[in-house]
Amino acid sequence: MNKERKLIIAGNWKMNKTVAEALALVNSLKLELAKVKEVDIVVCPPFTALESVSKAILESKNIRLGAQNMSENNFGAFTGEICAGMLKEFSVRYVILGHSERRQYQKESNELIARKAKAVHGASLKPIVCVGETLAEREAGQMEKVLETQVRGSLAGLTKEQTVETIIAYEPVWAIGTGKTATTQQAQEAHAFIRRLLVKLFDEAAAKKVRIQYGGSVKPNNAKELMSQPDVDGALVGGASLEARSFADIIKNSI
Ligand code: PEP
Numbered sequence: 001m002n003k004e005r006k007l008i009i010a011g012n013w014k015m016n017k018t019v020a021e022a023l024a025l026v027n028s029l030k031l032e033l034a035k036v037k038e039v040d041i042v043v044c045p046p047f048t049a050l051e052s053v054s055k056a057i058l059e060s061k062n063i064r065l066g067a068q069n070m071s072e073n074n075f076g077a078f079t080g081e082i083c084a085g086m087l088k089e090f091s092v093r094y095v096i097l098g099h100s101e102r103r104q105y106q107k108e109s110n111e112l113i114a115r116k117a118k119a120v121h122g123a124s125l126k127p128i129v130c131v132g133e134t135l136a137e138r139e140a141g142q143m144e145k146v147l148e149t150q151v152r153g154s155l156a157g158l159t160k161e162q163t164v165e166t167i168i169a170y171e172p173v174w175a176i177g178t179g180k181t182a183t184t185q186q187a188q189e190a191h192a193f194i195r196r197l198l199v200k201l202f203d204e205a206a207a208k209k210v211r212i213q214y215g216g217s218v219k220p221n222n223a224k225e226l227m228s229q230p231d232v233d234g235a236l237v238g239g240a241s242l243e244a245r246s247f248a249d250i251i252k253n254s255i
Helices: 019-033 047-056 084-088 100-105 110-122 135-139 143-154 160-164 184-201 204-209 220-227 244-254
Strands: 007-012 039-044 063-067 092-097 126-131 167-170 211-215 234-237
Touching: 007 092, 007 211, 007 244, 019 039, 019 047, 019 063, 019 244, 039 092, 039 244, 047 063, 084 092, 084 110, 092 110, 110 126, 110 143, 110 160, 126 143, 135 143, 143 184, 160 204, 167 184, 184 204, 184 211, 184 220, 220 234, 220 244, 234 244
Parallel strands: 007 039, 007 234, 039 063, 063 092, 092 126, 126 167, 167 211, 211 234
Antiparallel strands: none
Protein backbone atom coordinates (compact mmCIF):
# COMPACT_ATOMS: atom_id res chain seq x y z
CA MET A 1 0.00 0.00 0.00
CA ASN A 2 1.47 3.33 -1.00
CA LYS A 3 0.62 5.88 1.66
CA GLU A 4 1.70 9.45 2.18
CA ARG A 5 2.63 8.76 5.80
CA LYS A 6 4.34 5.60 7.13
CA LEU A 7 1.82 3.36 8.87
CA ILE A 8 2.24 2.94 12.60
CA ILE A 9 0.56 -0.04 14.26
CA ALA A 10 0.74 -0.35 18.03
CA GLY A 11 -0.40 -3.12 20.35
CA ASN A 12 -1.81 -2.00 23.68
CA TRP A 13 -1.53 -5.00 25.96
CA LYS A 14 -3.31 -3.16 28.79
CA MET A 15 -3.23 -5.02 32.16
CA ASN A 16 -2.41 -8.36 30.55
CA LYS A 17 0.71 -10.57 30.38
CA THR A 18 3.10 -11.63 33.11
CA VAL A 19 6.79 -11.24 32.25
CA ALA A 20 6.95 -14.83 30.99
CA GLU A 21 3.82 -14.36 28.85
CA ALA A 22 5.06 -11.02 27.51
CA LEU A 23 8.36 -12.61 26.49
CA ALA A 24 6.61 -15.48 24.72
CA LEU A 25 4.46 -12.99 22.79
CA VAL A 26 7.26 -10.65 21.77
CA ASN A 27 9.55 -13.52 20.77
CA SER A 28 6.83 -14.87 18.46
CA LEU A 29 6.29 -11.39 17.01
CA LYS A 30 10.00 -11.05 16.31
CA LEU A 31 9.88 -14.22 14.22
CA GLU A 32 6.60 -13.39 12.47
CA LEU A 33 7.48 -9.79 11.63
CA ALA A 34 11.23 -9.92 11.01
CA LYS A 35 10.86 -8.94 7.35
CA VAL A 36 8.36 -6.10 7.74
CA LYS A 37 9.85 -2.72 6.86
CA GLU A 38 6.79 -0.82 5.70
CA VAL A 39 5.18 -0.29 9.11
CA ASP A 40 6.38 1.21 12.39
CA ILE A 41 5.53 -1.57 14.84
CA VAL A 42 5.11 -0.73 18.54
CA VAL A 43 4.32 -3.00 21.49
CA CYS A 44 3.06 -1.49 24.75
CA PRO A 45 3.36 -4.05 27.56
CA PRO A 46 2.48 -3.29 31.19
CA PHE A 47 5.24 -1.46 33.12
CA THR A 48 6.31 -4.67 34.86
CA ALA A 49 7.28 -6.31 31.55
CA LEU A 50 9.03 -3.30 29.96
CA GLU A 51 12.53 -4.35 31.01
CA SER A 52 12.25 -7.92 29.72
CA VAL A 53 10.54 -6.94 26.47
CA SER A 54 13.09 -4.17 25.96
CA LYS A 55 15.95 -6.70 26.23
CA ALA A 56 14.13 -9.11 23.91
CA ILE A 57 13.81 -6.49 21.13
CA LEU A 58 17.26 -4.98 21.61
CA GLU A 59 18.43 -6.42 18.29
CA SER A 60 15.08 -6.05 16.52
CA LYS A 61 15.19 -3.65 13.60
CA ASN A 62 11.47 -3.00 13.41
CA ILE A 63 9.74 -3.51 16.78
CA ARG A 64 9.77 -0.54 19.16
CA LEU A 65 8.64 -0.20 22.74
CA GLY A 66 5.78 1.90 24.09
CA ALA A 67 4.38 2.55 27.57
CA GLN A 68 0.70 2.79 28.40
CA ASN A 69 0.90 5.93 30.53
CA MET A 70 3.38 8.35 32.08
CA SER A 71 3.43 10.96 34.83
CA GLU A 72 3.55 14.62 33.89
CA ASN A 73 6.16 15.05 36.68
CA ASN A 74 9.82 14.16 36.40
CA PHE A 75 10.40 12.81 39.91
CA GLY A 76 9.23 13.10 43.49
CA ALA A 77 6.44 12.17 45.88
CA PHE A 78 3.90 10.73 43.43
CA THR A 79 3.13 7.27 44.75
CA GLY A 80 2.45 4.70 42.06
CA GLU A 81 3.52 6.93 39.17
CA ILE A 82 6.22 6.33 36.54
CA CYS A 83 8.21 9.18 34.98
CA ALA A 84 9.94 9.67 31.63
CA GLY A 85 13.45 8.98 32.96
CA MET A 86 12.31 5.57 34.21
CA LEU A 87 10.80 4.69 30.83
CA LYS A 88 13.90 5.84 28.98
CA GLU A 89 16.02 3.37 30.98
CA PHE A 90 14.22 0.68 28.98
CA SER A 91 14.48 2.46 25.63
CA VAL A 92 10.78 3.25 25.50
CA ARG A 93 10.03 5.43 22.43
CA TYR A 94 6.25 5.95 22.58
CA VAL A 95 3.74 6.63 25.36
CA ILE A 96 -0.01 6.12 25.05
CA LEU A 97 -1.83 9.03 26.69
CA GLY A 98 -5.48 9.65 27.43
CA HIS A 99 -6.77 6.21 26.53
CA SER A 100 -10.54 6.18 27.01
CA GLU A 101 -10.13 3.70 29.87
CA ARG A 102 -7.93 6.20 31.72
CA ARG A 103 -10.29 9.05 30.84
CA GLN A 104 -13.14 6.96 32.29
CA TYR A 105 -11.61 5.16 35.30
CA GLN A 106 -8.83 7.57 36.31
CA LYS A 107 -10.87 10.63 35.30
CA GLU A 108 -8.02 11.97 33.19
CA SER A 109 -8.86 15.37 31.73
CA ASN A 110 -7.71 16.98 28.51
CA GLU A 111 -5.67 19.45 30.62
CA LEU A 112 -3.81 16.61 32.36
CA ILE A 113 -3.23 14.80 29.06
CA ALA A 114 -1.80 18.02 27.58
CA ARG A 115 0.64 18.33 30.51
CA LYS A 116 1.65 14.70 30.04
CA ALA A 117 2.08 15.20 26.28
CA LYS A 118 4.42 18.13 27.02
CA ALA A 119 6.43 15.97 29.42
CA VAL A 120 6.61 13.13 26.87
CA HIS A 121 7.98 15.51 24.22
CA GLY A 122 10.27 17.11 26.82
CA ALA A 123 11.90 13.70 27.17
CA SER A 124 12.17 13.27 23.38
CA LEU A 125 9.59 10.48 23.40
CA LYS A 126 6.51 10.38 21.15
CA PRO A 127 3.00 10.50 22.61
CA ILE A 128 0.11 8.51 21.15
CA VAL A 129 -2.79 10.73 22.19
CA CYS A 130 -6.18 8.98 22.22
CA VAL A 131 -9.45 10.73 21.43
CA GLY A 132 -12.91 9.42 20.64
CA GLU A 133 -16.61 9.88 21.26
CA THR A 134 -18.99 7.64 23.21
CA LEU A 135 -22.02 6.07 21.54
CA ALA A 136 -24.35 8.55 23.28
CA GLU A 137 -22.27 11.45 21.98
CA ARG A 138 -22.28 10.07 18.42
CA GLU A 139 -26.01 9.46 18.52
CA ALA A 140 -26.57 12.99 19.79
CA GLY A 141 -24.67 14.31 16.75
CA GLN A 142 -21.80 15.54 18.92
CA MET A 143 -18.92 13.56 17.46
CA GLU A 144 -17.19 16.54 15.89
CA LYS A 145 -17.66 18.74 18.94
CA VAL A 146 -16.21 16.04 21.23
CA LEU A 147 -13.26 15.37 18.94
CA GLU A 148 -12.53 19.09 18.60
CA THR A 149 -12.58 19.61 22.38
CA GLN A 150 -10.37 16.58 22.99
CA VAL A 151 -7.85 17.35 20.23
CA ARG A 152 -7.58 21.06 21.10
CA GLY A 153 -7.44 20.31 24.84
CA SER A 154 -5.05 17.36 24.76
CA LEU A 155 -2.56 19.04 22.39
CA ALA A 156 -2.78 22.46 24.07
CA GLY A 157 0.61 24.09 24.45
CA LEU A 158 2.46 21.79 22.04
CA THR A 159 4.52 23.51 19.36
CA LYS A 160 3.97 22.76 15.69
CA GLU A 161 7.15 20.65 15.66
CA GLN A 162 5.95 18.65 18.67
CA THR A 163 2.49 18.16 17.17
CA VAL A 164 4.00 16.79 13.97
CA GLU A 165 5.81 14.19 16.11
CA THR A 166 2.60 13.32 17.98
CA ILE A 167 0.49 10.34 16.96
CA ILE A 168 -3.25 10.81 17.39
CA ALA A 169 -5.36 7.69 17.91
CA TYR A 170 -9.01 8.07 16.97
CA GLU A 171 -10.76 5.46 19.09
CA PRO A 172 -14.55 5.65 19.16
CA VAL A 173 -15.32 4.44 22.68
CA TRP A 174 -18.23 2.33 21.42
CA ALA A 175 -15.83 0.31 19.25
CA ILE A 176 -13.24 -0.51 21.91
CA GLY A 177 -13.30 -4.14 23.00
CA THR A 178 -16.88 -4.51 21.76
CA GLY A 179 -16.29 -6.25 18.44
CA LYS A 180 -18.07 -3.28 16.78
CA THR A 181 -15.71 -1.60 14.34
CA ALA A 182 -16.37 1.80 12.84
CA THR A 183 -17.12 1.43 9.15
CA THR A 184 -14.31 2.55 6.89
CA GLN A 185 -16.43 5.57 6.01
CA GLN A 186 -17.00 6.50 9.68
CA ALA A 187 -13.27 6.12 10.39
CA GLN A 188 -12.23 8.17 7.35
CA GLU A 189 -14.75 10.93 8.18
CA ALA A 190 -13.46 11.25 11.75
CA HIS A 191 -9.82 11.16 10.66
CA ALA A 192 -10.41 13.76 7.95
CA PHE A 193 -12.18 15.95 10.51
CA ILE A 194 -9.18 15.71 12.86
CA ARG A 195 -6.80 16.56 10.03
CA ARG A 196 -8.86 19.60 9.02
CA LEU A 197 -8.73 20.71 12.64
CA LEU A 198 -4.93 20.37 12.61
CA VAL A 199 -4.86 22.62 9.53
CA LYS A 200 -6.83 25.24 11.52
CA LEU A 201 -4.54 24.85 14.57
CA PHE A 202 -1.29 24.91 12.56
CA ASP A 203 -1.14 24.68 8.78
CA GLU A 204 -1.63 22.29 5.89
CA ALA A 205 1.99 21.12 5.78
CA ALA A 206 2.02 20.23 9.48
CA ALA A 207 -1.40 18.56 9.35
CA LYS A 208 -0.24 16.40 6.45
CA LYS A 209 2.61 15.00 8.54
CA VAL A 210 0.62 13.94 11.61
CA ARG A 211 -0.16 10.23 11.76
CA ILE A 212 -3.68 9.38 12.88
CA GLN A 213 -4.30 5.81 14.01
CA TYR A 214 -7.69 4.14 14.15
CA GLY A 215 -8.50 2.02 17.21
CA GLY A 216 -11.55 -0.06 18.03
CA SER A 217 -11.86 -3.78 17.35
CA VAL A 218 -9.22 -3.84 14.61
CA LYS A 219 -8.82 -7.45 13.48
CA PRO A 220 -6.93 -9.23 10.66
CA ASN A 221 -10.07 -9.26 8.51
CA ASN A 222 -10.83 -5.52 8.69
CA ALA A 223 -7.30 -4.06 8.86
CA LYS A 224 -6.72 -3.81 5.12
CA GLU A 225 -9.89 -1.89 4.37
CA LEU A 226 -9.40 0.50 7.29
CA MET A 227 -5.75 1.17 6.41
CA SER A 228 -6.66 1.84 2.79
CA GLN A 229 -8.51 5.01 3.79
CA PRO A 230 -6.51 8.13 2.87
CA ASP A 231 -6.42 9.62 6.38
CA VAL A 232 -5.98 6.37 8.34
CA ASP A 233 -2.27 6.03 9.09
CA GLY A 234 -2.18 2.99 11.31
CA ALA A 235 -3.94 1.29 14.17
CA LEU A 236 -3.97 1.08 17.94
CA VAL A 237 -4.90 -2.51 18.69
CA GLY A 238 -6.13 -3.89 22.01
CA GLY A 239 -7.56 -7.41 22.14
CA ALA A 240 -6.08 -8.64 18.87
CA SER A 241 -2.57 -7.59 19.94
CA LEU A 242 -2.53 -10.14 22.76
CA GLU A 243 -1.92 -12.99 20.38
CA ALA A 244 1.05 -13.07 18.00
CA ARG A 245 -0.85 -14.57 15.06
CA SER A 246 -3.60 -11.94 14.99
CA PHE A 247 -1.33 -8.93 15.63
CA ALA A 248 1.12 -10.10 12.96
CA ASP A 249 -1.73 -10.69 10.50
CA ILE A 250 -3.13 -7.21 11.12
CA ILE A 251 0.28 -5.78 10.24
CA LYS A 252 0.84 -8.00 7.20
CA ASN A 253 -2.68 -7.39 5.89
CA SER A 254 -2.17 -3.64 6.22
CA ILE A 255 0.83 -3.45 3.91
C1 PEP B 1 -7.91 -0.10 22.64
O1 PEP B 1 -8.19 -0.36 23.79
O2 PEP B 1 -7.12 0.81 22.38
C2 PEP B 1 -8.51 -0.90 21.59
C3 PEP B 1 -8.56 -0.41 20.39
O3 PEP B 1 -9.02 -2.13 21.97
P1 PEP B 1 -9.68 -3.24 21.01
O4 PEP B 1 -8.76 -3.39 19.82
O5 PEP B 1 -9.72 -4.46 21.85
O6 PEP B 1 -11.02 -2.72 20.63
